[in-house]
Amino acid sequence: MKQKRRNRTFQSILNDSQRDAGVAAWERACRASALRRLTSGKSRSATARQLAKIKRDSIRAAITLVPDEIVTTIDDDYQIGLLSVRWPGRGRLHLPADTRLPETTRANAVSLAG
Numbered sequence: 001m002k003q004k005r006r007n008r009t010f011q012s013i014l015n016d017s018q019r020d021a022g023v024a025a026w027e028r029a030c031r032a033s034a035l036r037r038l039t040s041g042k043s044r045s046a047t048a049r050q051l052a053k054i055k056r057d058s059i060r061a062a063i064t065l066v067p068d069e070i071v072t073t074i075d076d077d078y079q080i081g082l083l084s085v086r087w088p089g090r091g092r093l094h095l096p097a098d099t100r101l102p103e104t105t106r107a108n109a110v111s112l113a114g
Helices: 010-040 045-065 103-113
Strands: 071-074 083-087 091-095
Touching: 010 045, 010 091, 045 083, 045 091
Parallel strands: none
Antiparallel strands: 071 083, 083 091
């Protein structure tokens, strides 16, 4: 018996690929963060700076790709004063409070916080 094949629209393909790319960017940021923690205490400041840049750029890419799923707030319980970037179900990462991120996330944070 033949199974009916669902016709996928271009929009559904685009949405799926954007989410996949967002997940890949988030995972890259997580790896860069973990590697940065390893290098920061071993007098490898140049490497730590490069990894911090990779982390920041990867978080920006993830926010641009899936702005509805990522929430940004100022952390008040763990890394107090830092910018907390959270993707529910995938964890959270921290950046300096003065980091500039895409505006869509800042709008999310304001509406969720207040």
